[in-house]
Amino acid sequence: MPRKVAFDMLQFFQALGDSTRLRLLNLMGDQEVCVCYFVEILGAPQPKISRHLAYLRNSGVVSARREGKWMHYRIVMPPHDGAAQILRQTLDWLKDDKAMQADRARLTKACCSPAKYALDGAPVPTAISGQCCEACA
């Protein structure tokens, strides 16, 4: 049965109307990602990332989970069917984009990169653990 739970359309589209937030959503895709990866891969100051994540949270597009000192963010499908489909379609659209593909590639390799990605001990995104190299637990 169709779900038409109220969902703020305006806030939803406004959340999608920013390039940093689109990059964040692209990195999440269908997996949970730790904030530290966002910071590393976007190469942006941490407060900026945090602010945009807060924006996405307030719009109901992502949810956060704490694990010790780390915060994991994931996309949460809106309770409205139409909104959910739009969000899925948007994520697919992002996959076409070269720059977005590059971001995702960097995320995949993040756990093994030497100096630049100083993420010792940071929780590896579940979906890429073991896909990068032998060293990736």
Added chain:
Amino acid sequence: MPRKVAFDMLQFFQALGDSTRLRLLNLMGDQEVCVCYFVEILGAPQPKISRHLAYLRNSGVVSARREGKWMHYRIVMPPHDGAAQILRQTLDWLKDDKAMQADRARLTKACCSPAKYALDGAPVPTAISGQCCEACA
């Protein structure tokens, strides 16, 4: 075959991130509508309507056609499949909304309303001509 013609995603979502523009898109739906109806039905100053229509035009979401002194606007499906689907989905979503339904109802009756809608001679939207009453040509 899938069409992935470049289409500015950011501009697209920003165009959808304003309530006035959503109301305009909702009124257009799948028909061409004259600017004078937008002004009447939204009850907003004409320059405001014009500016938002210009914004939508610049985003590639609508196109304009002149007919004498009247301008008709219609939704134009983006050349990118994903964008097109999102736009269709958005229009469907708008249909769920009470306020949007009310707007559309007012559009349907606009050609026959007595004083408030002083639109003598204004071109009746094709899709509603003849559907309102006997007087509607």
Added chain:
DNA sequence: AAATCATATTCGTCAAAGTGAATATATCCA
């Protein structure tokens, strides 16, 4: 408890975007 690390929030500033009022442009009609 103190130091440290990851993340969030606040503050002041700046640019983008929405708005009303006034004005310009384009078309039609007399």
Added chain:
DNA sequence: TGGATATATTCACTTTGACGAATATGATTT
């Protein structure tokens, strides 16, 4: 040609939102 009508654009103002820098919070480790 001149006036009337429909629509578009400009201007000044205000609000919103993005930003960097600084600071606060929350959790871990020593």
